[in-house]
Amino acid sequence: MTEAAVKASPPAPPRRLLHPDPVVRRLSWMVLVNTFGNGLFMTVSALYFTRVAGLGVGQVGLGLTVAGICGVAASIPAGRAADRWGSRRVLIVLNLAEAAGMASYCLVHSFAVFLPVVCVETAVDRGAAAVRNALYADALPKETRVPGRAYLRAVTNVGIGAGATLAALALQADTRGAYLAVILANAASFLAVGAMLPRVPVAVRDDPAPVNPSLNPSADPDKHVPEAARRSALRDLPYLAVTALNAVLAVQFAVLNVGIPLWVVRETDAPRAVVAAAMIVNTVLVVAFQVRATRTTRDLGSAARACRTSGLLLAASCLAVAATHGLPAATAAAVLLAAVVLETAGEVLSQAGGWLLSYDLADPAATGAYQGVFNAGAAAGMMLGPAVVTTAAIGHGPLGWAVPAALFALSGAAMVPVVRWAERCR
Template identity: 50%
Template sequence: MSTTPATPASSLDGPSSRSARLLPADPTLRRAGLLVALNALGNGLYFPLGVLYFTRIVGLDATAVGLGMTVAGVVGVAAGVPAGRAADRWGARQVGSWLWGACGVATAAYPLVHSYAGFLAAVICGTGLQMASRGVQGAIYADVLPAQTRVEARAYLRTVTNVAMGVGGAFGAIALQLDTRGAYVTVILINAVTFWAPALMVRRLPLAPHALERAAKSSGTATVDRWRAARDLPYLTVTALNAVLAVQYTLVEVGLPLWIVERTEAPRWTAALLTIVNCSLVALLQVRVARRASRVPSAVRAMGWSGLLLGAACAVYALSAGLSPVWAVLALTVGAVVQVLAEVLSAAGGWTLGYELADARVHGVYQGVFGAGMSAGMMAGPALVTVTAIQHGTAGWAALGVLFAAAGLAVRPAVRWAERDGEWRGETSGPSAL
C-alpha cells in the first residue's frame, strides 16, 4: 500500500481553483490526458463501424466475425498477466509503447484483409494486444502519477476518454453514412495513427518521485517474486468481485438495446438516449466521486454502494416492461441514472483497491491481473445479461441484481482478508478502518 504522504492540493486543481479544471496543473497528467485523448478519439471513430467493415466491405459472415472477435478477446485476457510481467521486467512505459505500436500495425493491416484467415490473424493481434495493454496502462499510471492523487487523476483520464470517444463516434457516423470502402479505410488508418502517436509519447512521461525512490531501493535487494499476484488469493478475490461489477458496462452496450427492442414498448432511439445519459453523467461525476474514494475504507464503501445501486437499477429496468412508451422511456432513463451512480462508484473504488492492495514493487503483474479480470467480466457480460434478463425478463433482472449486490457487499470481507495477508509485502499499515 502507498505510504506517500498526501499533499494538500489536488493535481487536477490550479493555484486558485476549487474544482477540477479542463487542463490539470500537473504537466505529467496533461501529457497523459493528451495521450489518452488521441487513442480514445481513434477508438471512438472505429468502434461504430469495425464490424460493418468486415461484414459489408470485406464480405465476411457476421456470426463468424463475432466468433473471431470473441477469440481475440480471450487471447487478450490471457495475455494480460504476461504483459504485466514484461512491464515489471523492462518498464511499463517501454512495454506500453511496444504494445500500442504493435496495435497500430495490426490495425493498419485491416484494409489488407480479404479472407477469414486474414481477419482472424489481424483481429487477434489487434484486439488481443489492445486488451493486454490495459493492465500495462495501470502500471504506467502507477509509475508516473503521484500516489496520493492517482485515483483522482485516473478519473480525470476516464472523463477525457469518454469525451474523446464521443467526438470520435460523431465523426465515425459520417463514415457510416457515406458507407464506402474509402470512408471505412480512412477511419481504420486514422485509428492506427492514434496508436502510434501515444506509443511515441508514453516513453517521455517522467517517473513520479515514489517510482524513482522504489527503483533505487530495489537495486541490490532480494529478488521479488514477480508472479506473486497470480497466487495472491485475497487480491484475486477482490479482482473477481470487481470483474462481476464490470459486467454492468455491457448493459448499456448490449443488454439494454436488446431489452428495449424485445421486451418494452419504448422506441428504439431510447438506446441512444441512454448512451448519451451514461456518457454525459460519467464525465460530470467521475472526478468528484473519485476524490471521495481514494482510500481503502472509502473505496470499500463505494464498491458496496455500487452493488446495491446496480441491484436497484436492474429492478427499475425490469419495471419498464409492459409500460406505455412514454413511461417505459422514463423508467429506463431513471434506471440509467442509477446505474451511472453505481458505475462511477465502482470505477473509483476499483482503481483504489487495485493499486492499494498490490505489491508496489511489481505493479505491472498486479495491474495485469486486475486488468485481465476487468476484461473477463466485460467479455462474459453479453452472454450473462442475455441468459438472465433478456431470456427470463423480471426474474432474470432479479437474479442479475442479486449478483451485483452480493459482489459489492462481498468486497469488504475480501479486503479485510487482503489486509491481514499484507504482511508478506512488508507493509506496516495501521489498524484497518473497515
C-alpha cells in the first residue's frame, strides 16, 4: 500500500472496554462496586452462617426461604416509592439501609437474630433491585436502555467473579476475622454506591425522553407521579401476564445453580470439577454475548420472539442434562457443558427480551411501580425455582427434567400471543 493510500484510509476505530456513553459508564462503575461486594459475600455466606454463626443448615435454608418471600413482597412498594420520591433518592436511602443490614450479619449468633436480619436485608435488597431498574429508565433514553442494561449485566458478571475470586482468600483462612472482613467490605460497597448515585443524571419521569437537569434547570427529576398511575401496574392484566411468564423463565437460574450441581453429584459419573467449569462457562458467555443478544430485541414483537427462542433453548438444555444419566464420565462432562451453553444462550435472550418488555409495556408515568411488579415476578420465579428443580428433576430422575423443560417451552411460546394482547391494550 502506498503512503498516499495509507493517509487516505480512515483510522480503525479503537476497541473499547468502557462504554462510550458517559451515563452508562457511571452506572457501570456503580454496578461494578456493588457486584464486587456481592460476589465477596455470596461466596462465604453459607460457611459463615454455619461455621461461625453456629446455625444449622436447615435453619439457614428456612431463613432464606422466608427472606425470599419478604423480598418478593418488598419489590412493589419500593417501585411505587421510586415513582413518588424519585428513583435516585430512594436508591440512596436503600443503599444506606443495605449497608447497615449487611453489617448486622456480624452480630448474628442465633436463629432468633438471623431470621429478622436476613428478612430485612433481603427485602431491602429486592426493593433496591426494583428501584435500580427504574433508575435505568430515568437515566437512559429508550433507544439505548436495553443495550445499556446488557452492558451492565456483563459488568455484573465481571464484578461477581472478581469478588468471588478474592473471597477465596477468606475461605482459605477460614477464620471469624476473615469472614467478618468480607461482610464489612460488602457493607462498605453499599456506602460507596450511595456516594456515587448523586452523580448519575436522571430524567423527568413523564417526559418522552430523559432530560439532563443541567440542560433544563426547571425540570424536577424527583417529580411526584399521580397515585392512579402508580396503582395501575397491579390492574394491568396483560402486563401481569407477561410478568408471570417471565417468572416461569426465571426458574432457569435454579437449573444452573441448584439442578446441575446436585445432578452431577447424585446421578452422573462426571467429575465434580465440571460444576465449577459450568459456572465459569456461563459467566464467560454472558459477558461475551449479553450485549449482542440485545440486537435481536428491537421492538415488542422481536422481544417476545426472543423469549420464545429462549424457552426452546432452555428446554433443550434440560433434556441434555437428563441425557447424561448413565453416560461415561468424560462423555457426561462434555454433554453437561453443552447443556450449559444452551442454557446460557437461553438466559441472555430471555434477559434481553424481558428488559424490553418490562419497559416498553409499562406506563411511562409509573415506571417504578411497573418495575416493582416485574421484579417481584422474577424474584418469585427465582425463589420457587429450587423447589421446582429438586422436586421434579432431582426427585424423579431423567424423566423429571421433562417438567422444567415443558415449563420453559410453553411459557416462551405463550409470550408471543400475550405480548400481542398487551400491545393492543396499551
